[in-house]
Amino acid sequence: MEEVRSKHVLIVEDIVDTGRSIQSLIQTLSQYNPATLKTFSLLVKRAPLSCGYRPDYVGFEIPNEFVVGYCLDYNDTFRDLDHICVISETGKQKYKQ
Template sequence: MPENMPEVLISEEEIHDKVEELARRISADYRDVDDLIMIGILKGSFIFLADIARHLTIPRSIDFMALSTYGNATDTDGAVRMIMDLRRNISGKHVLIVEDIVDTGYTLSYLVRTLAARQPASLKTCVLVHKPERSEVYAQIDYLGFEIPDAWVVGCGLDWAEKFRALPYIGVVHPEE
């Protein structure tokens, strides 16, 4: 485990500014919608989702899903497992998936396919960070916070072994140290 705090990759101020920008764009795009259903992907997205939701100027409701691709390892083979499904029907509703990170793309690709089959009126995605170098499959990203290098990142909901999730910035850890 790293002895020191993670080095800052994206500052708290940069994240705050990006959240405000994304919320403005989402609010404008959904200004005529009477209820946007925001779907947070647990555990990682809960802080980002709360930050975005607080800055929206439109009616919204929130639901959660939990999926896993990593299990106990740090690499994924692309297999996605649903741990917790939505509690409400999204058929005919406007849906925004909120995800903390897109790494290989498998999880978000699976989510978009799975939720599109439930026939929402619209389905878009909002992602805090994307590692384009790691992409293995196409993942629909409609609203993106930041593109980042291939590094293990923590903070703003992202964790390493359940640590550093509550950091107000996005930092880099080096698990091999």
């Protein structure tokens, strides 16, 4: 990870749910002393189990719902949609594995 030493680093994430994964990544990368370390997430979920982490840059804040589309999938389905939407309970049942 010497590649990040003294570099400007931007972590780009599709969705932040609880925030625990991205916090762990930030902690790991910080050990290598980047010049700056910023985060961006297309979506930030208002999740009750959130650790409170908020990226530096946010595309959209969404409710605590399961979303699919635009490369976000449910059991390898719906990632080819050209939009993001909430999957209904009926959809979850239909596409469960």
